[in-house]
Amino acid sequence: MEAYASQPTxxxxxxxxxxxxxxxxxxxKVPKETGRLYTQFNPPLHSDHKVANPSKVYKFIKSKTSEPSVHRALPIYKNNNVFYKAKDIWEFDNIGVSKPPSTLEEAEVIKLKSEDGDVHNYAILRYLVCGECDKGVFGFGGFLTDFESLQGRAEVGFDLTSVNPNDLVYFFYI
Structure with a gap:
């Protein structure tokens, strides 16, 4: 049985x-009513149902917020990474993206739970960095997939370097 953490609002x-x-x-700049928050899902590691701390798996960095008191009010639950799903790459003000992995076998897969409770796998093809100083990682760009379809794409010679960054789904770590 899979355990899910409570979702933020x-x-x-x-x-x-x-x-x-x-x-x-x-x-x-994130709008107030988005309906686009996702939490990273991790299966229990031990029989006591403790989950891995996602920040030890993926090294995402918290960005500075315009009003820290508002950010503290966001119910971010222990052991969960929370992501905002951007409409597209053009929603960002000043963001850079990393190069894609050279092979499909090098692509990392992250499991995210949407606010409506659906759990999806995303292949991480780009990491988000500051467009000014090139430091980060503030999130990722990827595409909706599952492990089986990733393997299927590898078998037909799917080339990650040819994926257009405009075609990816972007998640910003909040």
Whole structure:
């Protein structure tokens, strides 16, 4: 049986997020009512149902927020990474993306739970960095998949380097 953590709500996330390295480059402005929050799902590791701390698996960095008190009101649950799903790459103000992995076998897969309770796998093809200082990682760009379809794509010679960044789904770590 899989265990799911409680989901955060979108009632208090309206704010701008800034690069914590230079404290002035705005990365994205998140609207108040989005309905686009996802939490990273991790299966239990032990019989006592403790879950892995996702931040030890993926090293995402918290960005600086325009109003920290508002950000603290967001119910972020222990042992969960929370992501905002951007409409597209153009929703960001100043973001850069990493190069894709050279082979499909090198692509990492992350499992995310949407606010409506659906759990999906995303192949991570790009990492998000500050467009000004090139530091990060503030999230990722990927595509909806499952492990079986990733293997199927590898078998037909799917080339990750040819994937257009505009065709990816982007998640920003909040």
């Amino acid at each position: 979108t009632t208090s996330i309206k704010q701008s997020y800034y690069c914590p390295f230079d404290n002035e480059t705005r990365l994205i």
